[in-house]
Amino acid sequence: MYHWRRDYIFRGSRSRSCDAVSISSSMDPCPFVRVLVGNLALKAPVATRPASGAGVHPSAYPCFATVRIDKHPSRHTSPVPLLPLDHDADAPPPAAAAFLAAGFHLSKADIDRLGSKSFFSSASTSGTGIANLKVAIYAGRWGTTCGMRAGRLLGKISLPLDLRAAAEGRAVVFHSGWVGLGKGATAASKAQLYLTVKAEADPRFVFEYGGEPDRSPQVFQVQGNRRQPVFTCSFSCRHQSGDGNWRSRSMQSETSCSERERLGKERKGWSVTVHDLSGSPVALASMVTPFVASPGTDRVSRSNPGAWLILRPGDGTWQPWGRLEAWRERGGTSSDSLGYRFELLPDVAAGPGVSIAESTISASKGGKFAIDLTGAGGNPLARTLPSPRRSGELQRGATATPSCYRGFVMSSTVAPEGRSRGLPTVEVGVQHVTCTEDAAAFVALSAAVDLSMDACRLFSSKLRRGLSSSSLLR
Template sequence: MGHTCGVSSGKLVGRVQVTMDLGLSQIRPSVFQNGWMKLGSESEKTTAKLHLTVKTEPDPRFVFQFGGEPECSPVVFQIQGNIRQPVFSCKFSADRSRSRSLPQDFSNKNRGWMRTFSGEKERQGRERKGWMIMIHDLSGSPVAAASMITPFVPSPGSDRVSRSNPGAWLILRPNGFSIRSWKPWGRLEAWRERGPIDGLGYKFELVTENSSNNGIPIAEATMSVKKGGQFCIDKRVSSNSFAMSFRSPVKGFVVGATVEGEGKISKSVVQVGMQHVTCMADAALFISLSALIDLSMDACQLFSSKLRKELCHDYDNDSFFLNPI
């Protein structure tokens, strides 16, 4: 019908058919077609031809699933066929005390990333702040963390978080073996989009040692608030800067996570490209990023809506970094 490759109208010239055996692509790269092909059947009197290359290559992935919604501090399972094995646990906190939202070591050394959060006077009125999530491995060691560094607040005269004043999260990874020493890995901004489709807008960027206060843009998109959607980073179609962080020269799928719409129970399925995981701590960073996309759906709810109790309670964070569960 011509509705492909950005073409909205046109005349159908012809069709080609290529037979593929996808089983081979799980083992090694395969080329199924490389050359000219006649458009249409042999009986048709046409001279139109198409030069077509069709190839596949292995793209192995780890598959994880949250055992519940991130704010309920769920277990995260690794899925291998019919086997579900617990590999991580999440600890969610809704402590509204800013001084305890991030580890002291990080707060003292990374003032630049905290400028919009700690450098302002206490906001008056409504705001959602202090949310944090910690990812632990099976031994109880923290392997990733994420904290809300800019509160989610409604724009003046509105009931929604606007694009001009988004809320923001910072994802942290351990810096060495101390549970009190962390370094930034990624920054996620989220807001509520206006328009014909009510959407969750988000922007994710990597934080590198050389990026100062400016990160490396990786992904920016909008997801339906009502239906949810798929959060995805793919180096084949997005920034190659991701290779800079993971020391991987190969392109390919990086991460994808399902997100349910507003008000629906979400147990996200997360897929992570194996070539981007050198240890389980790498996978934990993607797990925390997926949790933040889900939590942003709640943080960007209209302020006339009531949040579930797990997102409103203030928890005691005194033992959050000292005695991870």
């Protein structure tokens, strides 16, 4: 039986749930700022077709808004409820209209592009730290026609955001109330928009792979220009003879993986073990359900996805922590996408797993896998945003439940499919890391997502070099 040493990671104080053996205490988390926009409501004489009932508006959401931050690539679209014109101008909208409309996650590099040079450094910096939030309100159907927006523009607002206070760790309310839409289309001068805008620090640990996950790379923690190794990954392929043994990539025969794939249209037996600097295994991603082509096709379908189990050490053995399912989307706008679903597995006695992430990633362009529960526990704009927890306040282990996770949890970049792919970069919210196994579990999950892009590659296409039989024999 193994004795699993629970190293405390990245922080200087002791954790109640981990033995304090620091492996990276000199490395600080990277600064991020989270901007939240919501509670949108509109008072405006919007012309619409009459409803079946006289005096009844045909929809509670006849308008929509686009929300963006100048020079930032993210753009959000959200419905906007329409309130009666006689609604009290000093009163907030009803509770039914209170919801999160947009969330932006800004790194130091993002802020630099927005015009601030060094606002993370000190209060005396010459950088402005100013970003411009832009909201446009449209009446009509949400969508586009012939490449043109279907809605009719009612007006726009621009709100400057001074992010320096948020970067220093203080939650800031930039605006909460009514504002005129200003110049715009017909009747825009009579339109008023209610919105709430908040910002807060959202520090994260950032990890970068030193190579593709199937190349058994090192994983580095990054802070500014500093890179420090914290993990190593070991890729393996299970022997296909049925004996259940694990064999390294260098011991794999040509028929064990690639020949079975060619004959049976399946990919199975892959695993990635994450080790700490002492060589102890601290997380494992294991392909537990083969990626198999659906009958008559060369793709893994949503109805029969492949699956990975993410495990953490506990009580001398591996304990399930999460399950990742992946498939190849077909039809519609997602025909060239990797579909995924991730569920967190609580203690067996607590019942089945709970899905906390489901989306798609473009197979041709790549994208980002993300677990962001910012609005999952209710509207975060309805209360004062909490500051990141101190070490030890969040205890994690094999009995963890989904309630342990709030706000931004993690994200991982995923390169497009092909022979030469980029290296994953993983971001993890600082409040979700109290020890080595916490961070390692997210690193193992990121490896499983990255390898799923290959596992779901059309069976009519050859796998990239890192997973071909020639590389497995080296």
